[in-house]
Amino acid sequence: MQPIEEGERVYIILDPRRKWIRSVKSSQQFHSDKGFLEYEEIIGKLPGQTFLLKPFHRKVAILRPLISDFIFHMKRQSQIIYPEDIGSILIYGGVNPKSKILEAGTGSGTVTSILAHFCQPNGHVYSFDIRETALNQAKKNIEFMGMTHQTTVDLGNILENDYDFQNINFIMLDLATPWLAVPKVKKYLHPTNGRMCLFSPTLEQVKKNIKALSSEHFSWYCTYELLKRFYQVKPNATRPIGRMVGHTGYLTYAAFYSLDDSLHNIGFNDLYSPENLGNLCIYAQFTQNRRILVVTQNQSPFKKILEKTLQNLTNFTFIFVSQDTDEISQLNEIESQQLFDVICIDNCYFEKLFEKSAEYLENGGVFCGIHENIEKAKEFHLAMIEAHYYDITTSEIIKREIRINEVDKKTTTHILSNKGFLTLGRKVLDKIEIKEGAPKTPENVEMVLEVGRNL
Numbered sequence: 001m002q003p004i005e006e007g008e009r010v011y012i013i014l015d016p017r018r019k020w021i022r023s024v025k026s027s028q029q030f031h032s033d034k035g036f037l038e039y040e041e042i043i044g045k046l047p048g049q050t051f052l053l054k055p056f057h058r059k060v061a062i063l064r065p066l067i068s069d070f071i072f073h074m075k076r077q078s079q080i081i082y083p084e085d086i087g088s089i090l091i092y093g094g095v096n097p098k099s100k101i102l103e104a105g106t107g108s109g110t111v112t113s114i115l116a117h118f119c120q121p122n123g124h125v126y127s128f129d130i131r132e133t134a135l136n137q138a139k140k141n142i143e144f145m146g147m148t149h150q151t152t153v154d155l156g157n158i159l160e161n162d163y164d165f166q167n168i169n170f171i172m173l174d175l176a177t178p179w180l181a182v183p184k185v186k187k188y189l190h191p192t193n194g195r196m197c198l199f200s201p202t203l204e205q206v207k208k209n210i211k212a213l214s215s216e217h218f219s220w221y222c223t224y225e226l227l228k229r230f231y232q233v234k235p236n237a238t239r240p241i242g243r244m245v246g247h248t249g250y251l252t253y254a255a256f257y258s259l260d261d262s263l264h265n266i267g268f269n270d271l272y273s274p275e276n277l278g279n280l281c282i283y284a285q286f287t288q289n290r291r292i293l294v295v296t297q298n299q300s301p302f303k304k305i306l307e308k309t310l311q312n313l314t315n316f317t318f319i320f321v322s323q324d325t326d327e328i329s330q331l332n333e334i335e336s337q338q339l340f341d342v343i344c345i346d347n348c349y350f351e352k353l354f355e356k357s358a359e360y361l362e363n364g365g366v367f368c369g370i371h372e373n374i375e376k377a378k379e380f381h382l383a384m385i386e387a388h389y390y391d392i393t394t395s396e397i398i399k400r401e402i403r404i405n406e407v408d409k410k411t412t413t414h415i416l417s418n419k420g421f422l423t424l425g426r427k428v429l430d431k432i433e434i435k436e437g438a439p440k441t442p443e444n445v446e447m448v449l450e451v452g453r454n455l
Helices: 067-071 083-092 110-118 132-144 178-188 203-215 259-266 274-283 302-310 329-333 351-358 374-386 443-454
Strands: 009-013 019-023 029-032 035-038 049-052 059-063 100-104 124-129 151-155 170-173 195-200 220-232 250-255 292-297 316-321 340-346 361-371 390-404 411-416 421-426
Touching: 019 029, 019 067, 059 390, 067 083, 067 110, 067 274, 083 110, 083 195, 083 220, 083 250, 083 274, 100 110, 100 178, 110 124, 110 132, 110 151, 110 170, 124 132, 132 151, 170 178, 178 195, 178 203, 195 203, 203 220, 203 250, 203 390, 203 411, 220 259, 220 374, 250 259, 259 302, 274 302, 274 361, 274 390, 274 421, 292 302, 292 351, 316 329, 329 351, 340 351, 351 361, 351 374, 361 374, 374 390, 374 421
Parallel strands: 100 124, 100 170, 124 151, 170 195, 292 316, 292 340, 340 361
Antiparallel strands: 009 019, 009 059, 029 035, 049 059, 195 250, 220 250, 220 390, 361 421, 390 411, 390 421
16 A cells, blocks of 8 residues: 555545545645644555544544545536446446446536446546536546546537447436437447436436337336435444435436346346445445455355456455354465455355454455345444444445336336345544543534534
């Protein structure tokens, strides 16, 4: 791992509500309501450890940001597509290291950048927007995420202009009127494996999208809405957190062939679903430049699903364990000095496994797990709390299908099975002990902040 350099962006975590991405400059300071930190203290140090804010002695974790961290910290002029939706787009869109992607509606450049991350090294993203001011900011954001070389971003109207694209593998339409673009962009798609996604926030738009896809004789199309619930995890008080994002948008996918059959051939099921895998890809960043260890069970289809979706797994290491015997001898096969950026636990958890696996995780790395039941997810979550990990979450994804009757145009919604719980945390080396009698944040400030949060 390389030390933090002058000008590098870091991810600063104070608590679950207060997180920042900042560029480190030796002549400047980081400021928050809990105190300040000299950037000079960070430069030259390894990420994945804690530092102390002055004067109130509050600890912050300093990490290198992931692509999921950037999403909510980008400057933008329009509403973003949420990470949960982007993860789904990656999988249903079949994005892989050689995908040719066309995007209409660059927006903030968030989706553009993430598509570019996952189509490296041989793919490319071509993105267009009609708003020059938005495009200028998007280009800065794409550069901010280091994806300029993987993208071509231009001012252009996909509805009016003709382009010479051929054999595009995936088209992403995030426009006010995506249904008008369908007849225009259809000819750009690869004739046998081309796929498309239309993102729309309202049902009226979805109806027009479906009508356009039907008129253009797409063999398969379907509309989904994803909701995500986070869990409060305590030893005797585990339950969903009351607040959640109730609606982001509707994702309408289309293809020239049955995408249901294609996904079935990959091996997706209720636990190892496109939605769950997409979330792991985004939040744990399953990209080519990351060293990833997957601890899985002998009978699990997880490895085959990853091979068929991500295709190039040269940066993955798989260890197979038995859930029944608490046997971890296979982990001894890993070289003692080998460290990973991500460790993923596939539906198996026990204390010895956590302790041994954690030894191979780089400080600042992601420890993530997918579990069929809340009990195992809870144990994993509490183990990370005990080990002083940061940014720990446990969540589930609720998947709804939007169906529009072709005859009377009536809309119904159906909850689809999408079981399982995703738990993630970041490993942080915490050597700082707060001494008794150290200054604290004034009580009246804390009280005002808590009242504001509750409101």
